[in-house]
Amino acid sequence: MKKDLISITDFSKDEYLKIMKLAAEFEENPNQDLLKGKVIATLFFEPSTRTRLSFETAINRLGGKIIGFADPDSSSASKGETLHDTIKMVSNYADLIVMRHPLEGAARYAAEVSPVPVINAGDGANQHPTQTLLDMYSILKTQGSLDNLNIFLVGDLKYGRTVHSLLMAMSEFENPIFNFVAPPVLEMPDEYKIFLREKGIKYYEHSEFTDIISAADIIYMTRVQKERFSDPIEYEQVKNIYILRNSMLEKTRPNVKILHPLPRVNEIHTDVDTSEKAYYFTQARNGVFTREAIISHIMNLK
Amino acid sequence: MQDEQKKKLKLKVSAIKEGTVIDHIPAKNLFKVISILGLDSINNQITFGTNLESGKLGYKAIVKVSNKFFEDDEINKIALIAPHAKLNIIRDYEVVEKKVVEIPDSIQGIVKCFNPKCITNNERITTSFKVVEKEPISLKCRYCEKLTNSNQISMY
Ligand SMILES: [Zn+2]
Numbered sequence: 318m319k320k321d322l323i324s325i326t327d328f329s330k331d332e333y334l335k336i337m338k339l340a341a342e343f344e345e346n347p348n349q350d351l352l353k354g355k356v357i358a359t360l361f362f363e364p365s366t367r368t369r370l371s372f373e374t375a376i377n378r379l380g381g382k383i384i385g386f387a388d389p390d391s392s393s394a395s396k397g398e399t400l401h402d403t404i405k406m407v408s409n410y411a412d413l414i415v416m417r418h419p420l421e422g423a424a425r426y427a428a429e430v431s432p433v434p435v436i437n438a439g440d441g442a443n444q445h446p447t448q449t450l451l452d453m454y455s456i457l458k459t460q461g462s463l464d465n466l467n468i469f470l471v472g473d474l475k476y477g478r479t480v481h482s483l484l485m486a487m488s489e490f491e492n493p494i495f496n497f498v499a500p501p502v503l504e505m506p507d508e509y510k511i512f513l514r515e516k517g518i519k520y521y522e523h524s525e526f527t528d529i530i531s532a533a534d535i536i537y538m539t540r541v542q543k544e545r546f547s548d549p550i551e552y553e554q555v556k557n558i559y560i561l562r563n564s565m566l567e568k569t570r571p572n573v574k575i576l577h578p579l580p581r582v583n584e585i586h587t588d589v590d591t592s593e594k595a596y597y598f599t600q601a602r603n604g605v606f607t608r609e610a611i612i613s614h615i616m617n618l619k
Numbered sequence: 620m621q622d623e624q625k626k627k628l629k630l631k632v633s634a635i636k637e638g639t640v641i642d643h644i645p646a647k648n649l650f651k652v653i654s655i656l657g658l659d660s661i662n663n664q665i666t667f668g669t670n671l672e673s674g675k676l677g678y679k680a681i682v683k684v685s686n687k688f689f690e691d692d693e694i695n696k697i698a699l700i701a702p703h704a705k706l707n708i709i710r711d712y713e714v715v716e717k718k719v720v721e722i723p724d725s726i727q728g729i730v731k732c733f734n735p736k737c738i739t740n741n742e743r744i745t746t747s748f749k750v751v752e753k754e755p756i757s758l759k760c761r762y763c764e765k766l767t768n769s770n771q772i773s774m775y
Contacts, residue, residue, distance in 0.1 A: 422762025
């Protein structure tokens, strides 16, 4: 049976650990001709330069050839072709499909239609599992373990798919503690809090972003977007509260690292960039090794 | 009093020799039940009564289908809109078996996903849900993974 990666929960804990191990190997030795003679399709029904370049770098380093499109205007979808028909066609040509789509559930559907494996590179607000795996690899690299960590999730916890997936994945490891920092309108949805309670995992909620972060091992920042607020006054009131500044890091733990899925707008002040605790640019670099690991695993090459 | 009511009901909808009587359908959902069960496209003799007074439901409907015996997974499709429906299986004018409907663990088709950004609302795809809660009902979409709750359910 073919393997797909659509949601982070499609993988078991053992698979997470295997990806972490492979990613470390690829970081040691990024150029390996495992995809020689293979064609990989990267279908971006919604543009995302950052994610596409990361995937295409990973494929190139593995020696694969790439077909596909970078934006919907240059695809047959713009001529009204259904997703079903595009996937049927492309799966005749490629050995693996990497796809990003603005509609939620598009990747799961593509995986059902396609006889070749599908990797979800983001389906609307739903899932972006390769981001989560690179986040986990970054956490493992900086903390030496995925167990016993105090993880602060900051910003838009209501709509932020990356924080939801990270929460689900990290809940598989020993004794995590979660701290949620968000304005009341963007707080963590109940279904995730219920999930944590049922697993007996501790979490704390805060609307203030202050020296509570002194207990953190990981501070995962996300952007508070204006479009999420129905009341513009409410946005004005909170927009400057969830900004991380270098001065706030003084009393934090020496091992703490700041992560962000990027692109950032203003939620991390540029004065943090030179801090040893800033990790978001290295985090993006880790994405290439993690994606090499995911492709190798999905295609049974390692 | 109850017996008298039952007698009146019997007069309103004629008896069948062989087949299935589906009782306690909320009157407002009668035609949805007919369509979900595909009764609008079969040749069997069908009689129905609707807007019949019922203590439990306010107004109920009843459907009698001659020479038709439903499989459980066929009849359970109506559980979402007629959760209290009762089936009487009739052989030679006698009730030989009574059944209730049960909400299944998964639902294919019938219900629309509540999420307008879901692929199933944008391309011709049969919906598929896992029933995560039965009372009140809560459905998780196989595709977008969002929940559709009882007050958000709409049918095709
Ligand atoms: Zn859906």
